[in-house]
Amino acid sequence: MTEMMHAVVTTGTGDYDRLDFREVPVPTPGRGEVLIKVLAAGVNNTEINTRLGWYSSAVTDSTAGTADHDTDDTREDGGWNGQSPFPFIQGTDCCGVVVQAGPGADQSLLERRVLVRPCIRTHGFDHWDNYWMGSDIDGAFAQYVKVRASEVFAVDSDWTDAELGTLPCAYGTAENMLIRAGLYRDETVLVTGASGGVGSATVQLARRRGARVIAVADATKHDRLGELGAERLFDRHDDLLAELGPESVDLVVDNVAGEHFPVMMRLLRRGARLVSSGAIAGPVVSLDLRELYLKDVRLIGTTAWEEQVFPNLVHYVEHHEIRPLLAGTFALRDIVAAQQAFLTKRHVGKFVLLPWQA
Template identity: 60%
Template sequence: MATMHAVVTTGVGGYDRLEYREVPVPTPGADELLVRVLAAGVNNTDLNTRVGWYSSSVSGSTEDAGEADGPRTDGGWGGATPFPLIQGTDCCGVVETPGELAGRRVLVRPCMRTRGFGSLDTQWLGSDRDGAFAQYVAVPASEVFPVDCDWTDVELASLPCAYGTAENLLHRAAVGPGDRVLITGASGGVGSAAVQLAVRRGATVVAVCSAAKADAVRAIGADRVLARDEDLGEALGARAVDVAVDTVGGPGFGDVLRVLRRGGRYATSGAIAGAVVQLDLRTAYLNDLTLIGATAWDEPVFGELIRAVEAHELRPLVAGTFPLADIVAAQQAFAAKKHVGKLVLVPPTP
């Protein structure tokens, strides 16, 4: 039996749950393709899944989930995570299966709408099924998208999860020309992608990040950058923005709502500063706000990203690379939050 190197996450817990070892090369099923992984990005969801942060028993920030041993029956997005699991939501690779796409460089859409786009049911690469922290991955043919561009493999691997999530948030919030958009966590993977994609849509961007990262965020298109410890109300005034794209949550949630204009839209896909927040319902209903939660990607999202890359309308933001075997070091660097953009893992060549 052919084998490959992979990182297997054995259960909820600390970095000791990440085992770099040999496992069988997956056999693609009907309507699936075998993809040789060229590079795989690191995302919040990789860490969140390992520590069980999606469990309703966790109320704090992504750093507060702990490294508790033992199962959390609701620790995954759709219930229990199917450990042991090969994680890895971002995949840039080459199709190995004979056929029309054989030998093509591709990206895999990580958010798979298993029952079609008429249902919100999803299956996520690296969370619900084996992912890209390996030399090979088997995925549905419908989720494989060829890409023709001059981006490197590592640069392309920084795209799927972060940029797809950001584009989905902007799509759901109907961001368009003339909108003023507040983006929190703007130096992170999703935040920095949202800055670029909002600018691409013709919006004016107010970004929030640490003061040390302000220049980097301004360089990718933000019109104004606020330090994350600034008072939003004092800096912007009441009802100052049309849309808020917030992946931070936590204690600042109420301040974000208060700077939205009457009829404004709030969209979220994360809560790195805390999942349980205080909401004054009067702020929401007296201002006719729309609150949008976005996990399942809508049909146009991933194809639009591919078009944007091929048209040279986006900039890759790769902060660093690590060999796949060094996944612990990569996740520790990711958790330290000292980088701007994405960290990417590179598997050994078979």
């Protein structure tokens, strides 16, 4: 008899009715793969964006704006690597325990608590090609998931399963941006959307590097961000040019974009950098090329993770160099409530789904 599990299957592009909580067969690991019992799975922008088809070039609105429109069509370029493979199981973050190892997989992973690196470099780290668990292949919004053993990292930590479930996508994205942008000690970095999962992770990881952090977020969240190490805090409606002055920042980490993007460019010093891995306020921006070339500014886009990103994160956790930011937990069957809470943007950190919670 086929063993069954509970999962959330995303059936296509559209509203919350595309999230179908149901029973599906437990996957069988193949050569070089392991089967993981999922203990916690974080909720991210990318799962909502993929369900909405937001990555399509036809979409120019913010994530929230796209959610307000009828999107019941399957866009050919609506996913990270073209058309999403509907129906499939989303879930980019996974904390779990390895319960089965396929032929050729590392048997020492069995019974270990692990994190999964969701960004898989298809042809190795010398090529840019990549695909993502939960976007291009089945992910962790299920009681079990199978993955390549090469993407599985054992972690020894006193963090809870839910706390570890906040880590992979948000902290991996933040660490990758800081590596690619080359943030140094004593530089000044401005982080937009600083209260979200990636933003709050960036604040911590930038402070860990000895940078001076300026955080932009709703004023109600400033106390928490100050505890994470942000030295200066501004509301997203503040006049940053008036407060900071032009050419005052070495690095902008901007996953917000939208109408405030030109301000970010003016804040950059000569030779400074802007790095991005998202555009939640709108992907189409105004760019004055003079701000780019006359100041020798570098714009850096990031999706494919560098090889050192995930080993770095495991090290930081095991050596107590960062701390979790768990905003709340939901049972897997309550994914709609979790995504709705996520879109209110009233939280700091991450929401996490617990597949084995009743």
